[in-house]
Amino acid sequence: MPELPEAETIVRGLRPTLRGARIVRSEILHADVLRQEPERFRARVRSRTIRNVERRGKNVVLPLEDTSVILINLGMTGRLLPRRPADPSTSHPAVRFHLVEVPGPGSSGDEEPPGTTAGRGVLVYDDVRRFGAVEVLDAAEWRERSAALGPEPLAPDYDAERLGRDLGTSRSPVRTWLLDQRKVAGVGNIYANEALHRARVHPRRPARSLSPAEVEALHRALQRVLQEAIRARGTTLRDYRDASGEAGGFAPDLLAYGREGEPCGRCGTAIRRLVFGGRPAFLCSRCQPEET
């Protein structure tokens, strides 16, 4: 996916247009992205107004006015693309939400005049690989789901002390630990590798083996790389697009991820790629020694 900075970019882009819009109808083109029966899904979102557009970890969250939420996990290739009703086409549509702006106070009816297109729009959940998920949760289900996710790494109270405490006694490689959404929410393979490179910590070091100084460095690196990536509107390697269909601009700023064989920006040593936990890790073996 889309990791935290990409989800944040999408959310910021969608907020102005989606806030206050009402879902009049939804179209399910690929039921396998839903986590519930299509009929039930449609019924639960129909006629609901989208109160806001939020993010939790890598997830896009649309709180509805009845306190339920639409939860969207973008998987590897999920996109949220606003379209005009006249041309709602995207390459791999899975779900389409047909929207209408809610009439303001003083406006008369609930029914929009037939034939009108003004104020209408379509939000398309598009997903080539369909690893993503779209679901409706009631308030209690969402509370439970959110509680199962780790803290937001950019929250003001997420300090190095908290990170150090959470790393705790885990013998897992620190890269694996960072990818676990229950430990910290929103970090994926790109930013885990980038943060570790910046912090000069080898990805395979056991989580609990980091010194206080390394925990401090990792905390700072993680916050910085996520913030810088948000500022650049995310990383596009291949598939990621924001709500306007634009690629992110952070890829040239990656120092390790995907740069096997290229010189480390800090010391010139060739970046190495190794695989563990089923995923590639990228590191500079000089800046990030495995043994300390």
Add this chain to the structure above:
DNA sequence: AGTGTATCCTGCAGGC
């Protein structure tokens, strides 16, 4: 508890 493997699915790059 931690780790490797397979699974969902499609598209693309690289080798031959």
Add this chain to the structure above:
DNA sequence: TGCCTGCAGGATACAC
């Protein structure tokens, strides 16, 4: 040109 294999920002279930 075409066929085949492997790989991909994720999440989860399983066996050991």
